[in-house]
Amino acid sequence: LFRSKDSFHKLKIRYDIKSANKFIWINVFIISAISIVLYSLSYISSSELYSMLIISLAYVVAHKSLESGELYSKLLETQKTENARLEKIVAEKTRELRDINKYLEKIATIDSLTGLFNRHYFTMFIKELIEKDNSVKLAFFSLDLNFFKPINDKFGHDMGDFVLREIGKRLMSVSPENCTAFRMGGDEFMIVFIFNKNSDDDFLSSVNSIACSICEKTDSPVINYDDDGNPHLTFRLSSSIGIALYPQQSMSVDELLKFSDIAMYDVKHKFEKSAFKIYDQRSA
Numbered sequence: 001l002f003r004s005k006d007s008f009h010k011l012k013i014r015y016d017i018k019s020a021n022k023f024i025w026i027n028v029f030i031i032s033a034i035s036i037v038l039y040s041l042s043y044i045s046s047s048e049l050y051s052m053l054i055i056s057l058a059y060v061v062a063h064k065s066l067e068s069g070e071l072y073s074k075l076l077e078t079q080k081t082e083n084a085r086l087e088k089i090v091a092e093k094t095r096e097l098r099d100i101n102k103y104l105e106k107i108a109t110i111d112s113l114t115g116l117f118n119r120h121y122f123t124m125f126i127k128e129l130i131e132k133d134n135s136v137k138l139a140f141f142s143l144d145l146n147f148f149k150p151i152n153d154k155f156g157h158d159m160g161d162f163v164l165r166e167i168g169k170r171l172m173s174v175s176p177e178n179c180t181a182f183r184m185g186g187d188e189f190m191i192v193f194i195f196n197k198n199s200d201d202d203f204l205s206s207v208n209s210i211a212c213s214i215c216e217k218t219d220s221p222v223i224n225y226d227d228d229g230n231p232h233l234t235f236r237l238s239s240s241i242g243i244a245l246y247p248q249q250s251m252s253v254d255e256l257l258k259f260s261d262i263a264m265y266d267v268k269h270k271f272e273k274s275a276f277k278i279y280d281q282r283s284a
Helices: 002-040 046-109 119-132 149-155 157-172 203-219 253-267
Strands: 138-146 179-185 188-194 222-225 231-235 238-246 275-278
Touching (some): 188 203
């Protein structure tokens, strides 16, 4: 429809210009003819004839100038309209690219099953955190679920995924203002605690408080409900947690991950309920 309107408008402009040009040349022809007749009848001199012919030509030139100005104005208006249309298209494409980039960034950094950050993002997160504040105090909680494998083996991977999603939700709620949870793979998780320097508690007491909170959340039964909302299956898990401290124990992230894994394996399967241990360099 818009294209038809534009075509009609352009056709009308061409028609008006064509009609005006025809009218101009008719006038010039009439003036020139009258001038020649008057000159042939000796009513005007040759200089007056030339003057009238020059006036006719000047009339044509003036009209063409006005016509050019009108065409220029219309061209300028059309160009402004086209520029506005192109700017709108560019803005829309820019928004689309921004949304696509956000989506790609999300799927590159988020674990699709649990909604937690993934291992890939963990490295970037810690690097940015340390570069932003080299005096920051961090605690790395390396977490491994106990009694998870039998769920997969007996009830299938769909039920195992359900359990992992539920654990992911619980870990996400562990002190969300200063803790960030990651799924490192399988049933292995990581929580990074950022110590608030303005806190009234000291660093170690805060670390112990976070560890106790993780234990409570993983010890709580995971209940699967049927379609009617009734409890269908109840799973009892626990977690083994190893903790490493930055920068007290090391300033190397790789080394701290190794320390937290060592501490985690020290308590793995030694207790029925969740347990944690802070890595001890003296006993290493």
